[in-house]
Amino acid sequence: MIKNNYLDIAKNDLDYLESVLATGSTFYNQLAVQCQQVTEKYLKGYLDTHYFEEDVSDLLRKHNMKKIASRLNEIYPELNLDTIGLAYLTDFYFDARYPGDDFYTVTKSDFDKCLEIMYDTLKKLKTAP
Secondary structure: OOOOOHHHHHHHHHHHHHHHHHOOOOOHHHHHHHHHHHHHHHHHHHHHHHOOOOOOHHHHHOOOHHHHHHHHHHHOHHHOOOHHHHHHHHHHHHHOOOOOOOOOOOOHHHHHHHHHHHHHHHHHHHHOO
16 A cells, blocks of 8 residues: 555655566656656655755645755755756656657657666665665
């Protein structure tokens, strides 16, 4: 059963992504979006469970992982989160999902980069204090 918190939902999303990847799926737009969702929820979950000194609800309501990571890097410099990579990954939340001038067709190379950013972020969050 999934609990009603960012970390449990993130873990469920990660399990789903990995199960889809195990099938050999090449729906790279959807896979890139899922990488973005997993990463965002883990970042928000870390912030929500580790930082109580100030109100961070504004960061928790938005989808800008660069801002979330920048704030976490200020609070916990040892995290050394890749804000440039996270900004890249954030773009897929809209650009790979909705039609318009910014629509983007994700390639395997793009997706591999998304996956790398996601796993790098998760590793840093899991090994941090």
